[in-house]
Amino acid sequence: MTKPLTILGIETSCDETAAAVLRYEDGRATLLSDVIRTQLAEHAPYLGVVPEIAARAHAELADLTVAAAMNTAGLSYADLDGVAATAGPGLIGGVLVGLMTGKAIAQAAGKPFIPVNHLEGHALSPRLGTDCPFPYILLLVSGGHCQFLEVRGLGDYRRLGSTIDDAAGEAFDKVAKLLGLGFPGGPAVERMAAAGNPKAHDFPRPLLNRPGLEMSFAGLKTAVARAAENARSDNEKADICASFQAAICDVLSARARRALEKFDAGTDEKRFVVAGGVASNKAIRAALEAEAEAGGARLIAPPLRHCTDNAAMIALAGAEHLASGRETGEGLASGARPRWPLDEASAKADPVFGAGRRGAKA
Template identity: 35%
Template sequence: MKILAIESSCDEFSISIIDNKKILTNIISSQIKQHEAFGGVVPELAARLHLESIDYTLLAALKESKLDINEIDYIAYTERPGLIGSLIIGKLVGESIAEYINKPLIALDHIEGHIFGANINNKFEYPVLAMVVSGGHTQIEMVYSPNDFEVIGATVDDAIGECYDKVARVLGFKYPGGALIDKQAFVGNKNAFNFTQPKNDGSYDFSYSGLKTNVINTIHNLKQNHKEIPINDICASFQFAATNIIEKKLQKAIEEFKPKTLTIAGGVSANCELREVIKLLGKKNNIKNTIIPEFQYCTDNAAMIAKLAYEKLK
């Protein structure tokens, strides 16, 4: 069973081909440099750049997989959630290819895809407790099968990745700034500032707007009083507040839902502190099947959509 998958939900246009369990190719056309000048993703620009990437990514994917387009059995694409213009591009490409080779078309969920990105070179044992962290999403999901997902907690405002990028911008870091905060945090003092614990209320929901405001106001106050900005300490204290609440909520979810697999997914799953949190929670709670996704499957990519499609069809 050969599936060609398309991912275009934000600022990456990606095409991947899976042959049963094996990923044959995962071509990604990234737009980070084009959006860097604006300090974030510009939706209209993202959609236009996707149009320019179609030929290259499709031809490169077929060449690398050594397949003819007519050998494909299914076409899958990201239907939701994401930037509407970018999603439309992926949908139209998927529909065009499916019509051309007369093969079934499968519309899939971006978040579910991220979760199954962790399953590409691993094997889920159900139920799975998944922590989804990205620029647009922060949520905890229980996965009972490839067709049975339950969101038990989600952000009510800013996502964790969005919060990281906004704090990074005020610190003077280039977009995307989350990785730079992660790097600086490791040489800073996490106890230097007592930043707001986001929505520390015993629920499974998240709220990062208060933490974002707290950190940004602290930086502005230091500047107004002509004091030195201890960047490393601010990064460390911010990262501790942002990730410690995830650790607390996941521990509570582990105790309630008793998962057989613990994993993390989404672009922010590349964060070193969060990866360590997942490892420690797995060890502490004796969850032997604790899965940390490979870095190449953390950010938006079509391999995760291909894997999701394969598992659903299987």
């Protein structure tokens, strides 16, 4: 038996301002509150997230969101055992808002502060409400990231393969913009695809014949752009969306199949975890579930609410690190990081996109 921990989590890495309070006891998490405030109206006119607008919205909403989470949980700051906040990667203005909010609360209340890698939050998110012990294969698929990782334990991640250009979620958003479907793009494409013919267009499936687990979606996006030039009716747009979504499903399924073939879970069952915003796409989830079943693995995915950015996963990551005694950073001295790969050793030794002055990009 371990002492129960009560953690406040804060997430502000992109365009959701979120706060959650989580109780962690004997390896199990119970959410006491989970507040997510979106910025859809602010960014909709631009058909994408504008970093400056996002940062200002976070600054206006952060303290109100935290207060709402604490009130819903029925707790005071003195009742907390720690405060966790996303310290990166993400839009630096938003990350700074959440990081400074978390630090201020932790310092004022005299509680430990745990800086959390946003990607680690996604990696651990299935453990919020499901029995998901280590190790497992993770497909992290979102607007900014698309990579396969072997999750060996808390803080122990090995990159197996990544996109070499666009992330899958980024491709969804750009296709929505090309077709004038509005913002957010991913759900709009999925809705339109439901009425289309997935075989109407023979879009490319890049890199499928190459070894390894690398992926590419830039060429697929270009092919969609050419098809979109002649699309006028909703039926034509629906066919493009359905064909595009089918191509994404095929690429992710083929790579998942190869990842599962290589993964040795020892004597345990094979677990295949999919997390990130794109994991909420029902067609993609169904395709991956079929691959998991064929590969003798169990597909585990967080509830739809916790696929997209949320503070519950940040609180969980903070709680697990605090419970283990592991340090994730320098506490109150930690800084905001626009780039923060989960597998830093691989990112430095073999960067997918190269490294900039602020560190490895992926």
